Amino acid sequence: MQKEVRTVCYDDDLQLEAYRFEGIAQPFPNHFHDYYVIGFIEAGTRCLSCKNKEYTVAQGNILLFNPSDNHSCVQCDGGTLDYRGLNIPKETMLLLAEEITGQRVPIGFSENVIKNEELSHYLHSLHQSIMDGSKEFEKEEMLLLLISLLIEQYGQPSGNCIPEYSEEIENACAFMSEHFAEHITLETLCKCSGLSKSTLLRAFTKSKGVTPYRYLQIIRISKAKELLEKGAAPADAAVQTGFSDQSHFSNFFHMFIGLSPAAYRRIFKEGGKNHG
Template identity: 85%
Template sequence: MQKEIRTICYDDDLHLEAYRFEGIIQAFPNHFHDYYVIGFIEAGTRCLSCKNKEYTVSQGNILLFNPNDSHSCVQCDGGTLDYRGLNIPKETMLSLAEEVTGQRVLLGFSENVIKNDELNLYLRSLHQIIMDGSKEFEKEEMLLLLISLLIGQYGQSFENCIPECIEEIESACIFMSEHFAEHITLENLCNCCGLSKSALLRAFTKSKGVTPYRYLQTVRIGKAKELLEQGVTSVDAAIQTGFSDQSHFSNFFHMFIGLSPAAYRRIFKEGGRNRG
């Protein structure tokens, strides 16, 4: 059986993460990120669900996910996935948008799946020089050119990328963001937003694309990533983010991120790169 290879690099100059997955068979459940994802498929065919739309993505497809875009994918050709991606924090994207447009306004992508040979060339070249550890300003130049093309062809107001959310659902999200380290029950959420359990589940899933529990786990994983980046141990990160035990934490982290918590922590402990 072909070995799965997962390589990740954090670039201190560009303030973003670069991922490369080779020979991957893992399915990723419905989830979201609080950062932008720009990726492309090098090999393999996947069935992708994003914001309640279904896609079949394969070699040459570029994936564009805004923060909070719910998505899931599974291999659908009996083979494996080779994938490269950039994870760009919102603050980094704000700076890039300001450089490109002259306005410090958060923008979003109007499409989630595209095919564009010019963009593919820029994206692959940029990704490779980041993974190679280049310190030349060529990578910043290429990133700005890539973002310029994306904004010019697929950019729109970030507000237009956010599905309309009723006030009650936003109250539940705020509650989970503020109390993620605590034991939260469905009744807690209902009390804070004034909906019955069944009404909350229906409205929340329709609005956010994930269930309240999946939303909470995603918030916890995002907070855990921040702690691991600061050098906090996996055990302490699990405790501080409300996971019931280390195994539960590790399983969710690997499910959403594609790496173990320990492997992710080593990226920042060992100078920005990890392969495993």
């Protein structure tokens, strides 16, 4: 079996994260991110589920995930995955959209899986430039060209239709965002939302695509990433984000991010590329 290689690099100039996974067999459970993801499959075939739609994605496919797009994937060809991707924070994308359109308005992608040779060229070239540590402004050009084409061909105003019990669900989300480091129970979420347990679970999962507990774990992982980026030790990050123990934290982190907390921390501690 091909050896796993996971390479991640944060680009200070562009304010985004680039990563390359090679020889990966790991499945990723249903989750979402609070940033945009633009990915490209170099090799391998995966069964992808995104927002209740099923896809078979393979070499040449570009994946577009908006913040909060719930998705999961598993290898379905008996082989492994070679994949390169960009994680773009919402603020960075907002600045890019303003530069391109003249309007500081959040954007969303209308499709989650596409195939486009021109976009693939820009994505591949930009990704390689970041991985090589280029300091030339060519990479900024490529990023603007890539996002310009994406907005032109697949862009739409961000935001979905108002779901049932939207205010109650947002109250539960706000509570978890504020109290993520504490012990939270389903009963507590019911009290702050004003919904029964069964109604909350059904309405929340329909609206967010994940259960309340999975939503909380994703928030905790997101907060832990911020702490690790600032140099916090994995054990401290685990405690400060409400995980019961470091093993529990490490398992969740690897399951969602594809790296161990320590490997992710090294990206920022060493100021560049990390192999894991």
